[in-house]
Amino acid sequence: MRFETLLFHTRFRELAFNSLKTVLQLKTAGLKKVVLAHVIPRDDVAFVPYGGTLKADIKRLREEARVTFDDWIQTIADSQLIFTQRIEIGAPNAKILEMAEAEKADMIVVGRKKRTLMEKVYVGTHVLDVLRRSTVPVLMSKYMVQYEWQGESLMRTNEQIWKRPLLASDWSDPSRRALDATLAMKPLVEKIGVTHVLGRRRTKNLEAAAVQRLEAESERRLRDYCQEIEAAGIQAEPHLAMGRTVEAILKMSRDYGATLIVMGRTGKDWFQEYWLGGVSHRVAELSELPVLLIP
Numbered sequence: 001m002r003f004e005t006l007l008f009h010t011r012f013r014e015l016a017f018n019s020l021k022t023v024l025q026l027k028t029a030g031l032k033k034v035v036l037a038h039v040i041p042r043d044d045v046a047f048v049p050y051g052g053t054l055k056a057d058i059k060r061l062r063e064e065a066r067v068t069f070d071d072w073i074q075t076i077a078d079s080q081l082i083f084t085q086r087i088e089i090g091a092p093n094a095k096i097l098e099m100a101e102a103e104k105a106d107m108i109v110v111g112r113k114k115r116t117l118m119e120k121v122y123v124g125t126h127v128l129d130v131l132r133r134s135t136v137p138v139l140m141s142k143y144m145v146q147y148e149w150q151g152e153s154l155m156r157t158n159e160q161i162w163k164r165p166l167l168a169s170d171w172s173d174p175s176r177r178a179l180d181a182t183l184a185m186k187p188l189v190e191k192i193g194v195t196h197v198l199g200r201r202r203t204k205n206l207e208a209a210a211v212q213r214l215e216a217e218s219e220r221r222l223r224d225y226c227q228e229i230e231a232a233g234i235q236a237e238p239h240l241a242m243g244r245t246v247e248a249i250l251k252m253s254r255d256y257g258a259t260l261i262v263m264g265r266t267g268k269d270w271f272q273e274y275w276l277g278g279v280s281h282r283v284a285e286l287s288e289l290p291v292l293l294i295p
Helices: 018-028 057-078 092-102 125-131 174-184 208-231 246-258 270-284
Strands: 006-007 034-040 083-092 107-110 138-140 144-149 152-157 165-168 191-199 235-243 259-266 291-292
Touching: 006 018, 006 208, 018 034, 018 057, 018 107, 018 235, 034 057, 034 092, 057 083, 083 270, 092 107, 092 125, 092 144, 107 125, 125 138, 125 270, 138 144, 144 191, 165 174, 165 246, 174 208, 174 291, 191 208, 191 246, 235 246, 270 291
Parallel strands: 006 034, 006 107, 034 083, 107 138, 165 191, 165 259, 191 235, 259 291
Antiparallel strands: 138 291, 144 152
8 A cells, every 4th residue: 555646625724825735745655646626515606696606705715725735835946746635515425535536536535523611632524424424534633732631621733743653453454454554654763662452342242361362362463463564664562452443542552652543444333333433433532643544
């Protein structure tokens, strides 16, 4: 897996440019082209009585987006990267997916909303829809986030996001692809943490001996993942956890000092409920770290 073409969608919220600059560090790992994308929500330029659109507003918003993108490209001034722009009108989630497909993007980058006057993590519905439906990896970027941890209100700035990824695996095929995606960032990665959580639902009615067998099997799989990572020339660190899956992943990401959480997902069967409807959705919502989901 390589990340050569990236679709960076923005609504020009505060710190969006900072977020872009952190993502561009992927150039060291082979990034070649960046598609700067902005979707003008149809509702923002629609007028109800005749079901039409406000053409003057559309023209103004397009021009504002174009000028901002031009300024970003000029500021970055990187001759090794190709920058293009796409400014569309419509439903953001659908347009983002359409543009990614048309541009043959290897990764989609989306942001999240502010929830209050302070920066807090909040995943908008259109972002969640992109996470669910995308057929390419989606990075939910979070440049600066305020969060609660052990009764304290903390602020985190995510600048070196590729340095210490935490791979949360359930041993599925998407998790396998998530490992490949993490290895593709090799030039940027200092160490990869690999974690697996034996969730309460899975161990709830098991005898102690059965739980021990699960633990042993999980530890074996963790060692296999770590051996593969180390064979690629990257340090690896295994972590087996038990308990509530989301909370365990969040705690592990903090204990390990992760800069990014990488997770695989599927779009069907119980995995959808487990990883997307439940775990990955809530990790993306609650973590102060950027989260990269691999389909």
